[in-house]
Amino acid sequence: xxxxxxxxxxxxxxxxxxxxxxxxxxxxxxxxxxxxxxxxxxxxxxxxxxxxxxxxxxxxxxxxxxxxxxxxxxxxxxxxxxxxxxxxxxxxxxxxxxxxxxxxxxxxxxxxxxxxxxxxxxxxxxxxxxxxxxxxxxxxxxxxxxxxxxxxxxxxxxxxxxxxxxxxxxxxxxxxxxxxxxxxxxxxxxxxxxxxxxxxxxxxxxxxxxxxxxxxxxxxxxxxxxxxxxxxxxxxxxxxxxxxxxxxxxxxxxxxxxxxxxxxxxxxxxxxxxxxxxxxxxxxxxxxxxxxxxxxxxxxxxxxxxxxxxxxxxxxxxxxxxxxxxxxxxxxxxxxxxxxxxxxxxxxxxxxxxxxxxxxxxxxxxxxxxxxxxxxxxxxxxxxxxxxxxxxxxxxxxxxxxxxxxxxxxxxxxxxxxxxxxxxxxxxxxxxxxxxxxxxxxxxxxxxxxxxxxxxxxxxxxxxxxxxxxxxxxxxxxxxxxxxxxxxxxxxxxxxxxxxxxxxxxxxxxxxxxxxxxxxxxxxxxxxxxxxxxxxxxxxxxxxxxxxxxxxxxxxxxxxxxxxxxxxxxxxxxxxxxxxxxxxxxxxxxxxxxxxxxxxxxxxxxxxxxxxxxxxxxxxxxxxxxxxxxxxxxxxxxxxxxxxxxxxxxxxxxxxxxxxxxxxxxxxxxxxxxxxxxxxxxxxxxxxxxxxxxxxxxxxxxxxxxxxxxxxxxxxxxxxxxxxxxxxxxxxxxxxxxxxxxxxxxxxxxxxxxxxxxxxxxxxxxxxxxxxxxxxxxxxxxxxxxxxxxxxxxxxxxxxxxxxxxxxxxxxxxxxxxxxxxxxxxxxxxxxxxxxxxxxxxxxxxxxxxxxxxxxxxxxxxxxxxxxxxxxxxxxxxxxxxxxxxxxxxxxxxxxxxxxxxxxx
Numbered sequence: 001x002x003x004x005x006x007x008x009x010x011x012x013x014x015x016x017x018x019x020x021x022x023x024x025x026x027x028x029x030x031x032x033x034x035x036x037x038x039x040x041x042x043x044x045x046x047x048x049x050x051x052x053x054x055x056x057x058x059x060x061x062x063x064x065x066x067x068x069x070x071x072x073x074x075x076x077x078x079x080x081x082x083x084x085x086x087x088x089x090x091x092x093x094x095x096x097x098x099x100x101x102x103x104x105x106x107x108x109x110x111x112x113x114x115x116x117x118x119x120x121x122x123x124x125x126x127x128x129x130x131x132x133x134x135x136x137x138x139x140x141x142x143x144x145x146x147x148x149x150x151x152x153x154x155x156x157x158x159x160x161x162x163x164x165x166x167x168x169x170x171x172x173x174x175x176x177x178x179x180x181x182x183x184x185x186x187x188x189x190x191x192x193x194x195x196x197x198x199x200x201x202x203x204x205x206x207x208x209x210x211x212x213x214x215x216x217x218x219x220x221x222x223x224x225x226x227x228x229x230x231x232x233x234x235x236x237x238x239x240x241x242x243x244x245x246x247x248x249x250x251x252x253x254x255x256x257x258x259x260x261x262x263x264x265x266x267x268x269x270x271x272x273x274x275x276x277x278x279x280x281x282x283x284x285x286x287x288x289x290x291x292x293x294x295x296x297x298x299x300x301x302x303x304x305x306x307x308x309x310x311x312x313x314x315x316x317x318x319x320x321x322x323x324x325x326x327x328x329x330x331x332x333x334x335x336x337x338x339x340x341x342x343x344x345x346x347x348x349x350x351x352x353x354x355x356x357x358x359x360x361x362x363x364x365x366x367x368x369x370x371x372x373x374x375x376x377x378x379x380x381x382x383x384x385x386x387x388x389x390x391x392x393x394x395x396x397x398x399x400x401x402x403x404x405x406x407x408x409x410x411x412x413x414x415x416x417x418x419x420x421x422x423x424x425x426x427x428x429x430x431x432x433x434x435x436x437x438x439x440x441x442x443x444x445x446x447x448x449x450x451x452x453x454x455x456x457x458x459x460x461x462x463x464x465x466x467x468x469x470x471x472x473x474x475x476x477x478x479x480x481x482x483x484x485x486x487x488x489x490x491x492x493x494x495x496x497x498x499x500x501x502x503x504x505x506x507x508x509x510x511x512x513x514x515x516x517x518x519x520x521x522x523x524x525x526x527x528x529x530x531x532x533x534x535x536x537x538x539x540x541x542x543x544x545x546x547x548x549x550x551x552x553x554x555x556x557x558x559x560x561x562x563x564x565x566x567x568x569x570x571x572x573x574x575x576x577x578x579x580x581x582x583x584x585x586x587x588x589x590x591x592x593x594x595x596x597x598x599x600x601x602x603x604x605x606x607x608x609x610x611x612x613x614x615x616x617x618x619x620x621x622x623x624x625x626x627x628x629x630x631x632x633x634x635x636x637x638x639x640x641x642x643x644x645x646x647x648x649x650x651x652x653x654x655x656x657x658x659x660x661x662x663x664x665x666x667x668x669x670x671x672x673x674x675x676x677x678x679x680x681x682x683x684x685x686x687x688x689x690x691x692x693x694x695x696x697x698x699x700x701x702x703x704x705x706x707x708x709x710x711x712x713x714x715x716x717x718x719x720x721x722x723x724x725x726x727x728x729x730x731x732x733x734x735x736x737x738x739x740x741x742x743x744x745x746x747x748x749x750x751x752x753x754x755x756x757x758x759x760x761x762x763x764x765x766x767x768x769x770x771x772x773x774x775x776x777x778x779x780x781x782x783x784x785x786x787x788x789x790x791x792x793x794x795x796x797x798x799x800x801x802x803x804x805x806x807x808x809x810x811x812x813x814x815x816x817x818x819x820x821x822x823x824x825x826x827x828x829x830x831x832x833x834x835x836x837x838x839x840x841x842x843x844x845x846x847x848x849x850x851x852x853x854x855x856x857x858x859x860x861x862x863x864x865x866x867x868x869x870x871x872x873x874x875x876x877x878x879x880x881x882x883x884x885x886x887x888x889x890x891x892x893x894x895x896x897x898x899x900x901x902x903x904x905x
Contacts, residue, residue: 009131011248012382018354045088094162114164116156123153129181130157135380139316140256165201166227175237177263183245195241205230244275250384258310273308278586280304288571315387321375323388327398330366337469338370348496354379390480397608399431402580410441413479418447427535435537445530446479457519474523566597574603601837610765615781616756623736625822627769632847634836635762639755640739640804644671650727654720663720673700694728730793757798760791762836766843803828824859833858
């Protein structure tokens with residue numbers, strides 16, 4: 001009659017893939033019965049209400065027994081109804097639950113109870129909790145018993161309502177300490193929910209002891225007869241309250257060990273603490289964070305004591321286990337690959353398996369991870385695996401945002417996506433710190449081009465990114481020690497994989513199954529082993545440099561509070577995420593608000609998630625505007641550039657020691673000669689081909705210096721030319737009809753060039769711009785370190801260039817909507833009215849629509865706001881002057897202040 005809830009804690013219980021023995025549907029049907037079964041009423045109250053029997057699930061809406069249900073009650077009837085529920089219904093739940101548990105045991109042989117204990121009989125210290133942490137705690141308890149001789153047990157509270165107080169008290173009597181761990185925090189409550197109930201249960205037993213003290217049995221009535229009697233406070237264990245895993249944050253063995261160490265006689269014995277949360281980062285490399293911590297510790301000197309850390313973080317996987325971690329990108333099929341791999345190994349080897357993805361707020365296109373473990377016995381670890389035997393990285397840029405070798409055992413296997421075929425080039429693409437680690441720990445390095453295999457084999461191009469994960473599945477079986485350890489051959493392996501693929505993809509057709517199987521086989525055959533001993537550490541040593549403030553980000557205006565200041569947010573929070581340390585951000589007053597300052601999505605750098613980037617082919621560009629209009633990430637703006645402005649910027653970036661560059665004197669003449677050359681190159685049958693301004697400037701420069709008689713001056717000018725050409729190569733501009741040819745014909749000197757510049761921090765590599773370009777002016781090019789460096793230099797120049805001149809914006813009347821939408825986006829502030837860096841999927845069409853809408857509103861409203869602000873400033877100025885004049889009029893003319901004011905005016 002009372003509904004029940006079966007709760008799972010997120011996300012591990014709900015998302016872990018593991019082998020379980022599930023009761024057969026027929027057994028469940030036998031145990032539960034049918035809703036319309038007629039059963040005997042189990043309680044006197046039910047017999048009064050329904051008669052001797054009732055339907056197993058009573059029908060409230062019954063045409064044969066009409067009644068009004070859920071009526072509005074007045075105070076009297078409501079109070080009486082609530083009070084009646086306890087004796088007539090709720091108090092029956094405990095004995096009924098006990099009866100049901102016994103019946104299930106008789107039917108299945110499985111014994112469940114209100115609580116479950118693990119090694120509690122002789123335990124001195126107890127970890128109490130609920131849900132997925134219990135298995136972790138059991139493994140930690142065994143470890144502490146074996147390595148330190150600490151008698152640790154685990155209390156699993158399986159029932160929360162009715163609360164099993166008597167059973168818990170009986171299990172905890174005489175213990176030296178109980179650490180109650182909960183996935184919640186309630187700062188204004190006396191205690192957290194579970195520990196509050198446990199303390200209350202213990203206190204009921206203490207009250208029993210107080211009543212029984214000094215009395216003979218049978219001469220008194222216990223206030224809580226169902227509870228044990230605590231006659232001495234020594235029997236009542238100290239209770240410690242710990243908060244962990246909020247929001248499904250990971251629970252590591254180190255945290256459980258810390259909870260036990262806290263209870264020891266020489267431990268801190270803090271009664272309230274957090275696990276896995278840092279309030280102080282003693283090793284922070286960031287100056288801003290260090291200063292904030294110093295201030296917080298002055299004002300909150302006991303801040304660091306809120307956290308408990310264990311002295312070690314051991315690997316609690318069973319003996320003989322193989323642990324795997326996969327680094328990938330959201331949307332590339334990492335979860336599918338991991339689940340397929342886990343299922344295949346389970347089917348093939350019959351071992352115990354446990355696997356789970358690292359879930360978070362990141363969306364498609366963001367780095368992600370997957371964990372799996374395979375063992376000959378039960379795996380009790382429910383957490384991210386910090387110690388692994390094999391690391392697979394379908395993400396070729398993994399070293400740019402994290403360290404995939406972290407936690408890899410000595411002699412472990414690393415399988416990496418690389419488009420390089422030369423082993424020397426593969427080795428050189430590994431950062432120096434990783435090269436050193438590989439040599440020191442004897443890692444076995446394997447590499448393959450899984451994307452190439454997927455492109456060649458997938459019959460459906462949309463599946464290429466996802467299918468590359470299956471290539472890695474084949475590579476795993478080739479490189480990992482599993483096959484050799486279990487004595488399996490290639491044929492047996494692929495039979496098992498085919499069975500697993502048929503089960504998963506069979507409904508999609510035989511072709512999909514065969515495609516997947518074929519690429520798994522190619523992954524097995526085409527993965528190559530790299531011999532680190534054959535190579536030296538060829539690059540300068542040193543880890544990844546701390547990323548500077550992003551190009552878009554500017555210091556916050558003085559009008560902002562620190563909470564909403566973007567630069568503060570970058571220095572103290574976002575920088576951790578940018579350097580792959582998101583889980584290390586300490587708790588502080590800012591993060592307590594869960595406030596993200598506006599426009600800080602620009603802090604995210606998308607470079608590491610791209611495999612390709614759009615390369616601008618300036619010779620083909622016609623200025624159609626489709627690329628910068630379609631881009632969903634505001635990553636490829638168009639900019640109309642005057643020739644003189646471009647030359648001035650190139651000259652301005654010439655390295656010099658305080659003195660102005662000599663070439664600055666030639667800008668006027670350079671502009672004139674470059675314009676003439678551009679007009680010549682723009683002719684239909686011209687012999688002069690345009691391949692960028694660098695070549696045009698070099699021709700113009702040679703013409704100019706040919707007329708200079710001073711060899712020293714010519715030599716000095718020529719020394720500056722390479723720097724100018726470098727700028728012009730990094731910032732490509734095109735000759736187009738709308739912006740150069742037509743304006744130049746109408747009025748000589750009006751022709752300008754069009755820059756199409758890729759923002760490397762914003763571009764996700766969706767290639768939408770390549771798809772919409774009708775003239776092949778953009779093409780997908782493989783991303784290399786050199787290409788990224790060139791893109792960054794080009795974007796810096798774009799930021800420094802003047803905005804598109806108004807005469808090139810083809811909008812006659814914005815208020816009336818007369819003009820070209822794409823032309824409006826040529827203005828920097830309109831194009832960047834919506835900031836890039838979000839976690840939306842690559843090529844998201846909704847974002848393009850939103851961008852165009854916001855840009856149109858921005859273009860319409862910002863001039864109006866500026867005009868109104870100007871009006872208000874003028875009004876304030878005039879009002880101020882009127883007030884001064886009125887004050888002067890009211891004063892005596894002989895007043896020196898009035899005379900001084902008038903003379904000053």
